[in-house]
Amino acid sequence: MGMTHIVDRRLNGKNKSAVNRERFLRRYREHIKRAVADAVQKRSITDIERGESISIPSRDISEPIFHHGQGGHREVVHPGNQEYVAGDTIPKPPGGTGRGQGGSQPNPDGEGMDEFAFQITQEEFLDFLFDDLELPYLARKSLKDVESWKYVRAGFTNQGIPAKLDVVRSLRGAHARRLSLGGARRRKIKTLETELEALRAAPAEQDPAFSHDDQIRALEDEILRLKGNLRRIPWIDEIDLRYRQHARLPQPATSAVMFCLMDVSGSMTQMHKDIAKRFFILLYLFLKKNYKKIEVVFIRHHTSAKEVDEEEFFYSRETGGTIVSSALKLMHRIITERYPPGEWNIYAAQASDGDNWNDDSPICSKLLAEKILPLVQYYAYVEITPQDHQMLWHEYEKLLPLHPRSFAIQQIADPAEIFPVFRQLFERKAA
Amino acid sequence: MSENTGDLLQPLEKQQPISTGSEWTFELIHRYDEEIAKCAAEFGLDTYPNQIEVISAEQMMDAYSSVGMPVGYHHWSFGKQFLNTSKRYQRGQMGLAYEIVINSNPCIAYLMEENTLPMQALVIAHASYGHNSFFKGNYLFRTWTDASAIIDYLVFARRYVAECEERHGVDAVEQVLDSCHALMNYGVDRYKRPAPISAAEEQRRQKEREEYLQRQLNDLWRTIPRKEEIDAEHKRRKKRYPLEPQENILYFIEKNAPLLETWQREIIRIVRKLAQYFYPQRQTQVMNEGWATFWHYTLLHRMYEKGLVNDGFMLEFLQSHTAVVYQPPFNSPWYSGINPYTLGFSIFSDLRRMCENPTAEDREWFPDVAGSNWLETLHFAMHNFKDESFILQFLSPKVMRDLKLFAVGNDDDDDFYRITAIHDDSGYRKLREKLARQYNLSYREPNIQVWNVDIRGDRSLTLRHIPVDGVPLGNDTEEVLRHVHRLWGFDVHLESVDDGELVEDYHCPPKQPVADE
Numbered sequence: 001m002g003m004t005h006i007v008d009r010r011l012n013g014k015n016k017s018a019v020n021r022e023r024f025l026r027r028y029r030e031h032i033k034r035a036v037a038d039a040v041q042k043r044s045i046t047d048i049e050r051g052e053s054i055s056i057p058s059r060d061i062s063e064p065i066f067h068h069g070q071g072g073h074r075e076v077v078h079p080g081n082q083e084y085v086a087g088d089t090i091p092k093p094p095g096g097t098g099r100g101q102g103g104s105q106p107n108p109d110g111e112g113m114d115e116f117a118f119q120i121t122q123e124e125f126l127d128f129l130f131d132d133l134e135l136p137y138l139a140r141k142s143l144k145d146v147e148s149w150k151y152v153r154a155g156f157t158n159q160g161i162p163a164k165l166d167v168v169r170s171l172r173g174a175h176a177r178r179l180s181l182g183g184a185r186r187r188k189i190k191t192l193e194t195e196l197e198a199l200r201a202a203p204a205e206q207d208p209a210f211s212h213d214d215q216i217r218a219l220e221d222e223i224l225r226l227k228g229n230l231r232r233i234p235w236i237d238e239i240d241l242r243y244r245q246h247a248r249l250p251q252p253a254t255s256a257v258m259f260c261l262m263d264v265s266g267s268m269t270q271m272h273k274d275i276a277k278r279f280f281i282l283l284y285l286f287l288k289k290n291y292k293k294i295e296v297v298f299i300r301h302h303t304s305a306k307e308v309d310e311e312e313f314f315y316s317r318e319t320g321g322t323i324v325s326s327a328l329k330l331m332h333r334i335i336t337e338r339y340p341p342g343e344w345n346i347y348a349a350q351a352s353d354g355d356n357w358n359d360d361s362p363i364c365s366k367l368l369a370e371k372i373l374p375l376v377q378y379y380a381y382v383e384i385t386p387q388d389h390q391m392l393w394h395e396y397e398k399l400l401p402l403h404p405r406s407f408a409i410q411q412i413a414d415p416a417e418i419f420p421v422f423r424q425l426f427e428r429k430a431a
Numbered sequence: 432m433s434e435n436t437g438d439l440l441q442p443l444e445k446q447q448p449i450s451t452g453s454e455w456t457f458e459l460i461h462r463y464d465e466e467i468a469k470c471a472a473e474f475g476l477d478t479y480p481n482q483i484e485v486i487s488a489e490q491m492m493d494a495y496s497s498v499g500m501p502v503g504y505h506h507w508s509f510g511k512q513f514l515n516t517s518k519r520y521q522r523g524q525m526g527l528a529y530e531i532v533i534n535s536n537p538c539i540a541y542l543m544e545e546n547t548l549p550m551q552a553l554v555i556a557h558a559s560y561g562h563n564s565f566f567k568g569n570y571l572f573r574t575w576t577d578a579s580a581i582i583d584y585l586v587f588a589r590r591y592v593a594e595c596e597e598r599h600g601v602d603a604v605e606q607v608l609d610s611c612h613a614l615m616n617y618g619v620d621r622y623k624r625p626a627p628i629s630a631a632e633e634q635r636r637q638k639e640r641e642e643y644l645q646r647q648l649n650d651l652w653r654t655i656p657r658k659e660e661i662d663a664e665h666k667r668r669k670k671r672y673p674l675e676p677q678e679n680i681l682y683f684i685e686k687n688a689p690l691l692e693t694w695q696r697e698i699i700r701i702v703r704k705l706a707q708y709f710y711p712q713r714q715t716q717v718m719n720e721g722w723a724t725f726w727h728y729t730l731l732h733r734m735y736e737k738g739l740v741n742d743g744f745m746l747e748f749l750q751s752h753t754a755v756v757y758q759p760p761f762n763s764p765w766y767s768g769i770n771p772y773t774l775g776f777s778i779f780s781d782l783r784r785m786c787e788n789p790t791a792e793d794r795e796w797f798p799d800v801a802g803s804n805w806l807e808t809l810h811f812a813m814h815n816f817k818d819e820s821f822i823l824q825f826l827s828p829k830v831m832r833d834l835k836l837f838a839v840g841n842d843d844d845d846d847f848y849r850i851t852a853i854h855d856d857s858g859y860r861k862l863r864e865k866l867a868r869q870y871n872l873s874y875r876e877p878n879i880q881v882w883n884v885d886i887r888g889d890r891s892l893t894l895r896h897i898p899v900d901g902v903p904l905g906n907d908t909e910e911v912l913r914h915v916h917r918l919w920g921f922d923v924h925l926e927s928v929d930d931g932e933l934v935e936d937y938h939c940p941p942k943q944p945v946a947d948e
Binding site for chain 1: 457460461464465468480481482483484485486487489490492493496497505506507508509510511512513514515517518537541544559601605609612613614615616617758759760761762763766769773834835836837838839840841842843845846847848849850851852853854855857858862865866869876877879898899900901902903904905906907908910911914
């Protein structure tokens with residue numbers, strides 16, 4: 001009694017299992033990636049940003065042990081007998097001679113289910129979704145074309161300006177130096193002093209060559225000399241001084257702006273727009289994982305372009321023809337006005353069914369090549385059409401060899417292709 | 432003289448209820464624990480000191496997933512367990528409220544903060560006095576586990592595994608652990624008492640072991656003998672290695688596998704030690720839960736007799752208790768085998784009944800028990816048995832009738848099941864034997880032992896399976912053999928030998944069918 005110790009553990013961490021959970025996800029990475037890719041294709045547009053329930057076939061994650069199989073003779077005791085008496089026989093259900101490995105075997109992992117299901121968080125969902133993908137040439141941009149710098153501490157140096165003198169470090173160094181330089185002498189002094197003590201205590205022996213008093217005097221002189229030496233060790237010296245050192249580190253721009261360009265002319269159906277929207281969403285989520293701050297600019301166009309909000313971008317209907325270059329011009333103007341390329345990482349995705357006034361397409365590719373591509377990290381053009389490519393595609397195609405790093409075009413015919421195409425556009429490329 | 436509860440206990444004086452609400456506070460938990468401890472002392476329950484830890488639901492899920500180890504090494508399988516637990520909890524398929532208690536000294540029990548006060552009292556009585564006294568008293572635990580050393584050992588194991596991960600990579604360590612886990616049930620000494628585990632000792636001896644082991648191995652796998660020598664050797668004596676079959680497969684591998692590195696052997700050892708630590712729990716599930724349930728029931732009733740808890744408290748307590756000991760019948764959709772709480776609680780309660788109010792049947796079946804001092808009888812039963820022998824010794828006709836037990840035979844060759852025994856005069860003994868056997872671990876798990884190592888030849892390892900009642904091995908066998916192979920490093924064979932006749936064999940790597948010329 002009184003021996004019980006009651007502890008409140010609630011304040012301790014609750015994530016003791018986090019590492020084990022992470023190990024599990026790591027082990028079944030491939031399974032989960034597949035499930036995530038499936039989920040993206042099935043999910044509705046508004047609903048990409050949440051976790052996901054993942055199922056893995058139970059047999060793939062079972063932990064095998066030696067156990068009994070079906071067959072042989074066995075007897076099992078059960079509770080709750082109502083009508084049976086010894087000797088009764090009960091026909092086995094047809095097809096169930098007990099052999100075979102039907103799915104009815106209760107399974108401690110999945111409550112008799114064939115699937116092991118669990119939840120992953122939104123964060124993890126995105127991780128798996130964008131695994132193996134990389135922002136196109138982000139590294140190049142952040143290391144070579146840096147516009148901003150940040151100073152970080154980088155240890156100490158023995159040269160510097162007085163303002164950066166670190167007093168504590170310097171004194172500590174001086175102290176150490178004094179100790180190490182004086183150590184041998186101090187030891188010597190100590191021994192000599194003991195000797196001196198002993199000598200004084202000892203009876204004066206008559207040694208005519210080196211009298212007792214002379215011996216004492218000699219020792220005293222030596223001690224005095226050493227002490228003088230000690231005193232001459234400088235209290236602080238030039239070499240003790242330490243200065244804080246700072247290094248200039250490139251500070252990659254942490255903001256990105258994403259331009260969504262979409263054709264909303266009469267030929268674009270709601271289905272086209274939905275596909276485009278999912279593509280934009282993927283791009284947005286992808287950028288969000290990589291940048292602290294992201295702004296999105298929506299530009300819609302038919303014969304003329306207009307910057308709009310998201311709602312209008314996706315859901316208002318227009319009729320009429322298409323002049324793509326209007327959108328490109330507007331994008332260029334917005335960049336110069338609001339997003340200086342030195343401070344912003346600029347991404348753009350253009351979605352269209354490929355329709356354009358034929359006269360306009362060469363203008364578009366010229367605009368892109370001369371005005372826009374030099375400013376952006378990446379420009380992706382997706383053509384949403386099951387049909388043959390149109391004029392704009394062919395014009396854009398010509399730009400590809402000139403801008404292999406910052407420009408890509410792809411075709412999407414079906415919602416199921418959105419993610420594969422997205423992956424293709426952003427796949428990690430061998431350096 | 433009648434053996435009545437009252438005689439054993441202090442005369443009652445009615446006291447005031449400790450509390451009336453259902454909200455708990457640390458103060459109240461203290462008070463309840465104090466009073467429960469007093470009652471436990473009246474009944475002579477001998478326990479380790481208690482450590483009661485209040486935790487949140489999330490922490491309870493953590494505790495669940497680490498299979499009852501308060502500190503564990505990292506492994507994906509615990510993560511899988513965690514995902515499964517949290518999913519079921521969130522779906523409401525599973526209450527967490529019950530208890531987790533660690534066989535350690537002090538004995539650690541977890542209380543969930545969500546529990547109401549009566550639930551907390553129930554868990555304290557159940558875990559901190561019921562299980563605790565079982566851990567301290569039962570012979571299996573006394574022989575095989577060292578409650579005061581387990582936590583330190585777990586800490587040692589966790590650190591060792593983490594160090595290995597750092598040095599050899601997570602994947603390499605995970606592979607060894609996977610293989611060890613597959614053989615965990617075959618990593619225990621069933622008959623020989625192992626040295627108690629102690630962390631300090633482990634660490635001290637670990638270095639020593641490294642050196643010895645390598646030397647020993649070199650001995651075993653010494654130079655390859657010349658051809659003539661082999662033939663001579665073979666003729667002289669056709670001895671197997673090991674001379675006797677070895678039941679502890681992991682131990683055998685740890686000591687004899689030719690290619691393992693020292694750290695890998697050490698990890699095998701860790702898994703083996705943990706298997707050994709849990710081995711008594713696996714053999715005393717019915718007894719342990721039955722004992723703890725009997726005592727939460729008895730202790731809280733004692734509190735009620737003293738007036739320390741009121742009717743409302745008892746109502747809530749009894750509701751939980753009833754849920755715990757509910758046994759769905761075999762044809763219910765909720766049926767998943769015999770509930771160990773029900774069976775154990777029924778047997779212990781009936782033992783007490785037989786002592787206090789014996790019938791003619793009891794006197795005939797249990798002459799030593801009927802009319803004896805119930806506390807002594809119960810303690811005797813708790814101290815000296817495991818599930819198998821406990822059921823064989825103490826399952827009474829009355830309990831069999833109450834639970835309406837019956838045995839169903841299933842012969843592979845028949846297209847029907849046969850009822851082989853029911854709860855009647857001709858069935859009691861059979862039923863009892865059959866049920867007891869169901870709890871015999873060596874019947875529940877296939878009997879597989881190390882049979883031979885071809886020391887002078889291809890170094891292959893042969894395991895032998897002795898089937899019982901013609902029951903073959905399950906469909907994981909090949910998979911487990913791959914794990915054995917990974918640890919052993921050379922070919923592994925497994926033979927099922929029934930009555931001297933080879934009925935089935937498995938090989939890893941699988942045998943190539945011999946092509947006809």
